[in-house]
Amino acid sequence: MSAGRSNALRLMMNSAPKSGRQLIFPAHMAEIDARTIAGGTPGIVLMERAGQAVVTVLRGIWPRRPVLILAGPGNNGGDGWVIARLLKEAGWPVTIASDWPAGALKGDAKLACEASGITPVPLEEADFSAAPLIVDALFGAGLARSIEGKLAEVLRRAAASGGPVLAVDLPSGLCGTRGEVLGDSLKADVTVTFGAAKPGHLLAEGRCYSGQLHVADIGLDLCEGEEDALWNHPLLWWDRMPLPPSAAHKYARGGLLVVGGPRHQGGAARLTAKAAAVTGAGAVTLAVSAQAADIYAASIDAIMLRTVRDESELADFAASDKIAAIAIGPGLGTDEKAAAWLGAVLSAGKPLLLDADALTLLAKRAERLAGCPEGSVLTPHEGEFKRLFSDVSGSPLERAEEAARKSGQTVLLKGAATVISAPGKTPVINTRSSPYLATAGSGDVLSGIIAGWLAQGVDSQAAAGAGAWMHGESSLQYGPGLTADTLWQKIPNALHAIGARTDD
Ligand SMILES: NC(=O)C1=CN([C@@H]2O[C@H](COP(=O)(O)OP(=O)(O)OC[C@H]3O[C@@H](n4cnc5c(N)ncnc54)[C@H](OP(=O)(O)O)[C@@H]3O)[C@@H](O)[C@H]2O)[C@@H](O)CC1
Ligand SMILES: Nc1ncnc2c1ncn2[C@@H]1O[C@H](COP(=O)(O)OP(=O)(O)O)[C@@H](O)[C@H]1O
Numbered sequence: 001m002s003a004g005r006s007n008a009l010r011l012m013m014n015s016a017p018k019s020g021r022q023l024i025f026p027a028h029m030a031e032i033d034a035r036t037i038a039g040g041t042p043g044i045v046l047m048e049r050a051g052q053a054v055v056t057v058l059r060g061i062w063p064r065r066p067v068l069i070l071a072g073p074g075n076n077g078g079d080g081w082v083i084a085r086l087l088k089e090a091g092w093p094v095t096i097a098s099d100w101p102a103g104a105l106k107g108d109a110k111l112a113c114e115a116s117g118i119t120p121v122p123l124e125e126a127d128f129s130a131a132p133l134i135v136d137a138l139f140g141a142g143l144a145r146s147i148e149g150k151l152a153e154v155l156r157r158a159a160a161s162g163g164p165v166l167a168v169d170l171p172s173g174l175c176g177t178r179g180e181v182l183g184d185s186l187k188a189d190v191t192v193t194f195g196a197a198k199p200g201h202l203l204a205e206g207r208c209y210s211g212q213l214h215v216a217d218i219g220l221d222l223c224e225g226e227e228d229a230l231w232n233h234p235l236l237w238w239d240r241m242p243l244p245p246s247a248a249h250k251y252a253r254g255g256l257l258v259v260g261g262p263r264h265q266g267g268a269a270r271l272t273a274k275a276a277a278v279t280g281a282g283a284v285t286l287a288v289s290a291q292a293a294d295i296y297a298a299s300i301d302a303i304m305l306r307t308v309r310d311e312s313e314l315a316d317f318a319a320s321d322k323i324a325a326i327a328i329g330p331g332l333g334t335d336e337k338a339a340a341w342l343g344a345v346l347s348a349g350k351p352l353l354l355d356a357d358a359l360t361l362l363a364k365r366a367e368r369l370a371g372c373p374e375g376s377v378l379t380p381h382e383g384e385f386k387r388l389f390s391d392v393s394g395s396p397l398e399r400a401e402e403a404a405r406k407s408g409q410t411v412l413l414k415g416a417a418t419v420i421s422a423p424g425k426t427p428v429i430n431t432r433s434s435p436y437l438a439t440a441g442s443g444d445v446l447s448g449i450i451a452g453w454l455a456q457g458v459d460s461q462a463a464a465g466a467g468a469w470m471h472g473e474s475s476l477q478y479g480p481g482l483t484a485d486t487l488w489q490k491i492p493n494a495l496h497a498i499g500a501r502t503d504d
C-alpha cells in the first residue's frame with residue numbers, strides 16, 4: 001500500500017472504525033446480550049449504560065424541557081425507567097406512562113423501575129397536550145407481533161402531539177430485521193441504538209421512521225466478522241481500489257466498452273460512459289451501429305466512439321486486449337438486435353455491468369444468466385428485479401442475497417436503501433444518498449461508476465459498494481436541482497471525499 005493511501009485510510013479509521021459499520025439483526029443482538037452477561041457484565045449494568053447513552057444524546061440535542069416517557073413491559077421499557085431516573089436526578093420534569101408498574105415487570109426492568117422512585121400514569125392517561133419531548137421505550141428488539149388497539153392509539157396520539165420523539169433502540173412497531181412497520185409505529189426524530197445498528201433501521205420504512213441514528217457503545221461482546229450485514233462506507237472497500245501509478249497510461253488504467261443502442265435512446269449509454277471515465281477508467285469506448293453513430297458523436301468528447309457492423313464485430317472488439325470490462329443495458333433496447341449484442345458481450349468473458357434493458361433481456365432468457373462471466377454486477381431496480389427473479393420474495397436484504405446466490409454474481413438492488421450482495425459475502429446496505437436521485441437516468445450514472453471501477457480491475461463487490469457510495473455522495477454534494485446529465489460532474493468531489501489521490 002502506498003504512503004498516500006495509508007495516510008488516507010488512517011484518517012478514515014480515526015473517524016469511523018470498521019466495527020461501527022456492523023449491522024446486527026435483533027434476534028442475534030439478544031444472543032450477544034446474553035453472551036456479554038454470561039461473560040460477567042450484569043444485565044442491569046448494560047441497561048444502566050443504555051439509559052445513560054440515551055440521556056447523553058438527548059441532552060446534547062434538547063435543552064431542559066418536559067419529557068414524557070412511554071415504557072413497555074420488557075427491557076426496552078427498562079431502559080425507559082433508567083432514562084426517567086437519570087433525567088429526574090438532573091432536575092428535568094419527567095412523566096412516565098406505562099401499563100406495567102413494578103409488580104408487572106421482571107428482572108432488570110423491574111429493578112430499574114423500582115430504582116426510579118417514580119409512579120407511572122396509565123398509557124391511556126398520558127398527557128401529550130403540551131407537546132412534551134416523547135421518549136419511546138415501549139418495544140425494541142423484542143417486538144413480537146403487530147401493534148394494535150390501545151397501544152396503537154397511544155402511538156397515534158403521540159404522533160399527533162407534535163412533540164419531538166426520541167426512540168430507544170428502535171421506534172416501537174418497527175421490525176429491526178426488515179424495516180417494515182408492524183401494525184403501527186411512531187416516527188422518531190432521533191433513535192439511539194446499542195452496540196450496532198440493525199438492518200431494520202435502514203431498510204424499507206426504517207430509514208424514515210428512525211430519523212437521526214446514534215449507535216451507542218455499551219460494552220457488548222460484539223466480535224469482528226459476526227455481523228449480519230455491513231453499512232456501506234469507504235472503509236469497507238477503499239483498500240481494494242487502485243490509484244494511478246506515476247507511469248500510468250490510459251489502457252493500463254482500464255479500458256471499458258460501453259454498448260450503445262438505437263438513435264433515440266442515446267443519452268443513457270452516454271451518461272454511463274461519462275461517469276465511468278470520470279471514475280477513472282482510462283479509455284472508455286462507446287460501441288454503436290453506423291445508423292446511430294452521428295447522434296452519439298454529437299455530445300461526447302473524451303469518450304471514444306466505435307461503429308460496429310454486427311454482433312460478430314462487437315464480439316471481436318469486446319474480446320480484444322484493450323477491453324477490461326463491459327457495461328451494457330442503459331439505452332440498449334430490447335429487440336432482436338439488442339439481444340444479439342448482449343449475447344456477443346456475454347461470450348467475451350470480461351466482467352460485465354448489466355443494467356436496464358440488458359436485465360430485461362436476461363429475464364426473457366433466464367438461461368443466459370448462467371452464462372454471465374464471473375465477477376459481473378447486476379444492478380436492477382425493483383421492477384427489473386421482479387422480472388429477473390420473479391420467484392424471490394422477502395425484504396430487500398433477503399432478496400438481494402437470494403438473487404446473488406441464484407445468479408452467482410454481485411447483485412445491487414436499487415432503492416432509497418440500496419443492498420449489495422455477492423455470493424458468499426456479507427451483504428452491504430448503502431444509505432449514503434439523497435432522494436434527489438429519484439430522477440430519470442440517475443441509475444445510468446451509477447452503472448458508469450461501477451463499470452469504471454470494474455474496468456480498473458476492482459472486484460465486483462467492491463466496485464458495487466464504491467459505486468453506490470460515490471453515486472450517493474455525488475447526489476448529496478449536488479443537492480436540489482440534481483439531474484442525471486449533470487450528476488456525473490460531482491463524481492470528482494466524491495472521489496476527493498473518500499481520499500483518492502495519486503501515489504506521488
Ligand atoms: N440487546 C442489548 O444489548 C440490550 C438491550 N437492551 C434493551 O432491551 C430491549 C429488548 O428487550 P426485550 O427483549 O425484553 O424486548 P422488548 O422490546 O422490551 O419487548 C418485549 C416485551 O414486549 C411485548 N411485546 C412485544 N411485541 C408486542 C406487541 N406488538 N404488543 C404488545 N406487547 C408486545 C413482549 O410480550 P410477549 O411477546 O412476551 O407476550 C415482551 O413483554 C432492547 O430493545 C433494548 O432497549 C438494553 O437494556 C441493554 C442492552
Ligand atoms: N428516494 C431515494 N433516495 C435515495 N436514492 C434513490 C431514491 N430513489 C431512487 N434512488 C436511487 O436512484 C437511482 C435510480 O436508478 P434507476 O431506477 O435505475 O433510474 P433510471 O433507470 O432512470 O436511471 C438508484 O441508484 C436508486 O438507488
Ligand SMILES: [K+]
Nearest residue numbers: 136139170172
Ligand atoms: K422503542
